[in-house]
Amino acid sequence: MKTCIVLSVLLFSHLCSGKFPPWFKFGAATSSYQIEGAWNISDKTPSIWDTFCHIKYDVKCSNANGDVAANSYYQWEEDLDAAADLGLDYYRFSISWTRILPTGYPNKISKDGVRYYNELINGLLARGIVPMVTMYHWELPQNLQDLGGWTNSLIGTWFADYAKVLFTLFGDRVKTWLTINEPLITCAAAYGKNTGFAPGISDPNYGAFLCAKNTLLAHAHAWRIYDVMFKPKYRGKVSIVNQIFWMEGQSEKERKLGELTFSLNVSTLQKVIYTYPVFSKNGGWPAEIEEIISTNSKNEGFSFSRLPPFTTEEINFIKGIFKTLLRARGSDRKCRRSHQGFISK
Numbered sequence: 004m005k006t007c008i009v010l011s012v013l014l015f016s017h018l019c020s021g022k023f024p025p026w027f028k029f030g031a032a033t034s035s036y037q038i039e040g041a042w043n044i045s046d047k048t049p050s051i052w053d054t055f056c057h058i059k060y061d062v063k064c065s066n067a068n069g070d071v072a073a074n075s076y077y078q079w080e081e082d083l084d085a086a087a088d089l090g091l092d093y094y095r096f097s098i099s100w101t102r103i104l105p106t107g108y109p110n111k112i113s114k115d116g117v118r119y120y121n122e123l124i125n126g127l128l129a130r131g132i133v134p135m136v137t138m139y140h141w142e143l144p145q146n147l148q149d150l151g152g153w154t155n156s157l158i159g160t161w162f163a164d165y166a167k168v169l170f171t172l173f174g175d176r177v178k179t180w181l182t183i184n185e186p187l188i189t190c191a192a193a194y195g196k197n198t199g200f201a202p203g204i205s206d207p208n209y210g211a212f213l214c215a216k217n218t219l220l221a222h223a224h225a226w227r228i229y230d231v232m233f234k235p236k237y238r239g240k241v242s243i244v245n246q247i248f249w250m251e252g253q254s255e256k257e258r259k260l261g262e263l264t265f266s267l268n269v270s271t272l273q274k275v276i277y278t279y280p281v282f283s284k285n286g287g288w289p290a291e292i293e294e295i296i297s298t299n300s301k302n303e304g305f306s307f308s309r310l311p312p313f314t315t316e317e318i319n320f321i322k323g324i325f326k327t328l329l330r331a332r333g334s335d336r337k338c339r340r341s342h343q344g345f346i347s348k
């Protein structure tokens with residue numbers, strides 16, 4: 004408490020003087036599809052975003068695609084100079100899975116992909132900027148998507164293999180690894196209703212939950228591989244990145260619903276389905292959520308719960324694997340009763 008007050012007073016006095024304290028670090032972040040372009044260069048194969056924006060160009064991608072984007076594949080030096088001019092301490096970027104592993108698997112490692120990310124990482128370090136790497140910012144190899152992507156339970160193994168390649172290639176210089184960026188988007192949004200996110204498969208009531216389970220297992224695979232094989236040598240950190248929202252009722256009429264959402268602590272770190280299995284004491288899904296979905300599934304005539312259960316082994320595999328939690332911006336959300344079939348519940 005005392006430290007906290009001292010820190011706030013320090014920060015406050017610095018802000019009043021118009022200066023940030025010297026220990027305050029600045030960073031900026033990008034993701035590969037959003038900046039790299041060069042979508043079909045060298046031996047890179049299409050990711051789900053390449054496919055999505057080529058097929059659903061008009062409606063879903065606002066008449067745009069990432070074919071060229073900010074052209075950072077070619078202009079990374081200018082981009083890094085701009086980052087240095089800004090005085091950034093950190094730069095977070097993501098690696099495109101298919102630029103490094105054109106088949107999606109480690110049977111083929113792209114020389115050009117390795118060259119590109121080596122130059123980027125070395126360029127950052129040369130400018131005194133610390134690299135933070137996101138391993139998955141929503142760009143699954145299209146061929147893995149064709150096999151079911153995040154709804155295929157084998158993806159834990161595929162992601163583990165990819166992670167091992169990245170740690171091996173870049174772990175000597177990259178000390179902060181972010182496994183999966185915002186599973187809420189990878190799963191709930193990408194498998195949502197009228198989804199505007201690749202792969203654009205609308206299956207909010209089941210697909211999104213299969214994805215959630217497999218995403219957490221994939222994160223756990225990567226975390227444990229690093230912990231055993233790389234951490235002793237490189238002393239880095241690995242985290243999932245979760246997006247956390249504050250929830251409240253949309254109107255006075257929905258106040259009770261807001262309170263229920265809040266009481267499930269969806270708004271806190273504790274009970275979000277993408278967070279609870281990793282960071283809670285018990286592990287597994289939050290019991291209240293598991294019960295609600297199981298009951299709903301039964302009433303809907305399913306023979307199983309649409310929220311796929313974890314085995315005890317899986318619960319223990321995922322639980323407690325953290326030293327750090329990277330949080331994406333938190334904002335607030337209003338909740339109301341869902342329209343029929345609008346959102347999974």
Ligand SMILES: *[C@@H]1O[C@H](CO)[C@@H](O)[C@H](O)[C@H]1NC(C)=O
Pocket residue numbers: 043070071
């Ligand atoms: C790569 O994509 C561009 C469109 O962005 C296209 O003009 C070009 O022909 C493609 N190159 C190859 C080798 O397919």
Ligand SMILES: *[C@@H]1O[C@H](CO)[C@@H](O)[C@H](O)[C@H]1NC(C)=O
Pocket residue numbers: 265266267268
């Ligand atoms: C939610 O969090 C609050 C504060 O930590 C706690 O008192 C309450 O019991 C929690 N609710 C549930 C349903 O876990």
